[in-house]
Amino acid sequence: MTFDMLFFVAPAAIGGISAGLAALISITDKIVNNYGDITIDINNGKKELVVKGGQPMLFGLAGEGIFVPSACGGRGSCGACKVKVKSDVGPVMPTEVPYLTKEELADDIRLSCQIKLKQDVDIEIPEELFNVQEFQATIERIRDVTHDIKEVYCKLPEGMEITFTSGQYGQFEVPPYDKVKEKTMRAYSMSSPPSDKNHLEFLIRLVPGGIVTSYVHQYLQEGQKVRLVGPFGDFFVRDTDAQMICVAGGSGMAPFKSIFQDMLDRGTFDDRDIWYFFGARTKKDVYYLDWLYKLDEEHERFHFVPALSEPQPEDNWDGPTGLITEVLDSYLKNTISQETPKEGYLCGSPGMLDACIKVMGDNDMETEKIYFDKFA
Amino acid sequence: MNAAPVLNPFALFFASIFTSNILLANFLGMCSFISISKDMKSSNGLGMAVTVVLTVTTALNWVILNYVLIPLNVQYLRYIVFIISIAAVVQMLEMIIDRVSQALYMSLGIFLPLITVNCAILGVSLFMEIRNYTFLQSVIYGLGSGLGWWLAIMLLSAIRKKTEKAPVPAGLKGPGITVITIGFMAMAFIGFSGMLAVQ
Numbered sequence: 001m002t003f004d005m006l007f008f009v010a011p012a013a014i015g016g017i018s019a020g021l022a023a024l025i026s027i028t029d030k031i032v033n034n035y036g037d038i039t040i041d042i043n044n045g046k047k048e049l050v051v052k053g054g055q056p057m058l059f060g061l062a063g064e065g066i067f068v069p070s071a072c073g074g075r076g077s078c079g080a081c082k083v084k085v086k087s088d089v090g091p092v093m094p095t096e097v098p099y100l101t102k103e104e105l106a107d108d109i110r111l112s113c114q115i116k117l118k119q120d121v122d123i124e125i126p127e128e129l130f131n132v133q134e135f136q137a138t139i140e141r142i143r144d145v146t147h148d149i150k151e152v153y154c155k156l157p158e159g160m161e162i163t164f165t166s167g168q169y170g171q172f173e174v175p176p177y178d179k180v181k182e183k184t185m186r187a188y189s190m191s192s193p194p195s196d197k198n199h200l201e202f203l204i205r206l207v208p209g210g211i212v213t214s215y216v217h218q219y220l221q222e223g224q225k226v227r228l229v230g231p232f233g234d235f236f237v238r239d240t241d242a243q244m245i246c247v248a249g250g251s252g253m254a255p256f257k258s259i260f261q262d263m264l265d266r267g268t269f270d271d272r273d274i275w276y277f278f279g280a281r282t283k284k285d286v287y288y289l290d291w292l293y294k295l296d297e298e299h300e301r302f303h304f305v306p307a308l309s310e311p312q313p314e315d316n317w318d319g320p321t322g323l324i325t326e327v328l329d330s331y332l333k334n335t336i337s338q339e340t341p342k343e344g345y346l347c348g349s350p351g352m353l354d355a356c357i358k359v360m361g362d363n364d365m366e367t368e369k370i371y372f373d374k375f376a
Numbered sequence: 377m378n379a380a381p382v383l384n385p386f387a388l389f390f391a392s393i394f395t396s397n398i399l400l401a402n403f404l405g406m407c408s409f410i411s412i413s414k415d416m417k418s419s420n421g422l423g424m425a426v427t428v429v430l431t432v433t434t435a436l437n438w439v440i441l442n443y444v445l446i447p448l449n450v451q452y453l454r455y456i457v458f459i460i461s462i463a464a465v466v467q468m469l470e471m472i473i474d475r476v477s478q479a480l481y482m483s484l485g486i487f488l489p490l491i492t493v494n495c496a497i498l499g500v501s502l503f504m505e506i507r508n509y510t511f512l513q514s515v516i517y518g519l520g521s522g523l524g525w526w527l528a529i530m531l532l533s534a535i536r537k538k539t540e541k542a543p544v545p546a547g548l549k550g551p552g553i554t555v556i557t558i559g560f561m562a563m564a565f566i567g568f569s570g571m572l573a574v575q
Contacts, residue, residue: 013450017440017457021464028468032475090478116474 039120042066043127051117057083058113067132068125069171069232071185074113081112084124089115128231135160135228137200142222145287148206149251150216151191153199154228161197162230164190166258167237167345167373170200170230174215183227186212189347189373190231191254193261200228205251235347235373237263242341242369243273247328247356252347253278253288255373259345260295260302270301275336278306279324279352283315305331325355332363344370385516391572392520398496399528400558400565405496409529410554418487419533423526425487427519429469430500433462434518437501438511451505458501466492496525531561 035053040060042049051060058074058081061067072078079099085108092100096111112123137154145151156162173185192201207213220226237244237259248256256276263269280286286306296304307327311317320327336342344360346353353372360370398404405426412422437458445451470488474481491497500521504514535557544553 009448010450010453013444013448013453014456014460017444018460021461025464025467025471028471032471091482093482118475 035118038117040064040117041120041122043124044122046127047130053117053119055117056113057115057117057121057123060117061112065134066125066129067134067171067229068112068129069187070113071171071187072113073183073185076111076114079111082109083112084108085110085115086122086124087120089118089121131163132230132232133160133162135162135200136225137228139220139222139224139226140199142220145203147284148217149287150204150206151201152204152216152220153192153201154226156198156200156228162194162200163197164194164231165236166190166194166262167235167255168231168233169235169255169373170202170228170232172202172204172212172216173227173229174212174220177215177219180211180215184211184215185229186210187232188251189233189235189254189258191257193258193265195262195265200230203251203254203257233373235345235371237345238343238369238371240341240343241272242343243275243336244345245275245277245328245332245336245342245360245365246345247277247279247324247348247352248346249279249324249348249352250285252349252352252373252375255347256345257288270299273301273303273337273340275303275305275331277324277328277331278304279327279348280306280308281310282308282312283317323355324352325359328356329359329363332359332365342369344372346370346372348375350374385512387572388513389516389520392517393524393527394565395568395570395572397524397528397565398500398521399525400562401569402496402499403562404499405494405525406558408490408494409525409532410551410558412487413529413533413536413554416530416533416537419529420526422487422490423522423529425491426494426496426525427522429462429466429488429491430497430522430525431515431519432469433458433465433497434500434504434521435511435515436461436465438504438509438514441505442511454502454505455498458498462497462501463492496521528561528565532557535561 033054037050038053038060040049040051040057041047047066049061049064049066051063056074058068058070068081068083070078070081072080074081076095082100082104089110092105092110093114096114099111100109115121135156137156139152140155141151141153143151143153167189169187169189171185172188173183176182188202188204190200191203192199204213204216206217235255246256260269260274260276276292278286278292286308289306292304292306295302305320305327307320307322307324308315308317309321309323311321342365344357344365346356353374357367357370357372361367392398396402399406399409408422412418440457440461441451441454445454445457466488473488500518504517509517532554536554539553539557548556
């Protein structure tokens with residue numbers, strides 16, 4: 001064999017063998033992974049979907065407009081896409097186990113992104129997921145409310161409306177950028193009131209290293225289109241006469257902005273006592289002060305208590321200082337009426353929330369009446 | 377030495393399990409051997425997967441070697457070609473097992489991708505070539521080596537269960553004592569090596 005031929009034969013041999021094996025894989029895939037059409041029965045026949053088999057259940061449902069919450073986009077790393085599976089879909093996968101509690105395992109709860117649709121299945125999901133929609137929204141306005149929090153106001157497509165309860169959250173998707181090779185979704189509470197049916201507003205705080213927050217702070221432009229999915233969540237105001245003890249920090253302001261505006265819209269803002277504690281480090285971390293002080297002034301039963309943990313000399317701060325937990329504790333002991341029952345509403349970082357829940361418990365508030373939205 | 381003494385398939389089969397154990401005589405496939413042997417159940421799954429993949433890839437690589445590489449006189453491509461075919465076989469096996477048996481997929485599935493880069497798999501294909509095995513011998517050698525690997529990892533994980541509770545010096549805990557254990561096991565296995573020679 002001459003040198004020239006050798007030059008040609010080797011690549012041809014590798015190419016040929018690779019092509020042959022690739023063809024074999026494709027054929028196997030076509031034969032083995034063809035499960036035909038699969039019927040998904042949701043909530044005992046409430047809804048029946050016919051989807052293509054072989055794909056993960058999460059995608060099968062999303063293709064038919066049922067959006068089970070998912071923060072990681074089906075990679076099995078967020079554990080949010082839980083559904084109750086009533087028919088047999090095989091044993092729990094090792095990839096699901098870390099995200100399921102003992103009770104959930106006993107109750108047939110599974111991660112829908114890890115279940116491959118191979119045969120007809122019966123599942124149960126919360127009814128409100130039927131209300132979840134997908135929007136190709138346009139960014140109408142981006143505003144800096146503090147040095148690290150942006151208020152992002154999105155317009156829903158023409159002719160589309162959203163119905164939600166204040167306190168609920170939506171999923172915000174950003175496209176691949178820099179080293180991030182996949183679309184990424186994260187959950188943010190709506191800060192706009194439900195009465196604004198054509199818009200959704202989010203408060204997005206820059207988290208160092210956060211994929212979505214970094215994108216929003218560095219690249220997101222007004223006029224850009226983003227995919228939103230929602231509403232989700234069970235954080236909302238309970239319809240009682242109890243005093244509302246609300247505690248927030250950072251972008252945890254979002255659901256309360258929506259809740260207060262919604263109560264104002266519906267004329268129920270003056271029907272009960274509302275205490276709103278907002279914790280921040282310095283004055284540059286607090287925002288919406290004008291609006292909240294004005295509410296405090298005009299509404300006798302609304303009390304706004306911002307507290308700074310590290311006020312700077314130039315802040316000229318004459319309000320409460322210290323950790324929000326200390327301020328909350330002192331108000332619960334000395335200022336807030338002991339007679340009327342209380343409900344807790346919390347939104348913020350897990351550390352702050354856990355500390356506040358403890359303070360509330362220590363001050364004899366019932367744990368089951370403390371509702372919260374924890375940043376994940 | 378030449379390949380002549382071992383023509384008897386049964387002798388070759390037992391030799392590849394005991395006297396020339398791929399792990400304990402050739403020390404191939406050590407990384408997963410040491411890391412997975414912590415857990416007996418996983419060891420069993422991985423051992424099973426290695427056995428299946430070894431048998432199938434050795435056979436396939438024999439066909440590719442004798443009907444493609446040798447006729448074209450490009451044996452020097454064997455390394456890359458063998459690896460490609462191993463990867464392809466693992467991929468296909470994963471799909472087929474997923475379809476055929478959920479239970480088997482659960483026990484094997486997560487180990488299959490790990491096996492693509494297991495050097496024992498490539499090693500067996502290369503030995504098969506060096507020793508000029510026939511097709512039947514290759515299949516038997518592949519199956520035997522797989523069973524040998526499976527046996528060795530089960531033995532090691534059983535011993536590790538004991539050493540976990542044993543008063544091992546702090547600095548040797550974990551991988552340290554495991555490597556020493558493997559050394560003892562290898563010595564025991566090499567004791568058989570005079571009985572049959574595959575090399």
